Amino acid sequence: QVQLVESGGGLVSPGDSLRLSCEISGRESNNFGVAWFRQAPGKEREFVAAMRWSGGAPRVEDSFKGRFAISRDNAKNTAFLQMNSLKSEDTAVYYCAARTGWHVWYHLPSSYNYWGQGTQVTVSS
Secondary structure (H helix, E strand, O other), X not given: OOEEEEEOOEEEOOOOOEEEEEEXXXXXXXXXXXXXXXXXXXXXXXXXXXXXXXXXXXXXXHHHOOOEEEEXXXXXXXXXXXXXXXXXXXXXXXXXEEEEOOOOOOOOHHHOOEEXXXXXXXXXX
């Protein structure tokens, strides 16, 4: 059974950086997709970034390009979301998601069958 555990959230000031981690257990192959979503209060879950565990170009939502980046450390079975130049509107719960294989609709929450519990990111002065 695949399990995801996020960490790294917290309270930061506008302009700060933060790196979220998603530790993955139970993954049996590199034919695996991992993604980050976020959800602010009263809003729908929003796609941030995704990548194939085996490599290839990461997919980042246009509105986050240049500020957010997804990566993974195969040896540590951990995916990361590097967030720079944080803004107050980035305040949300950030979720790690995963699935076996890669889905062409990688930006949809319904494409993933494994989810972490979420980590709160609050950007405030």
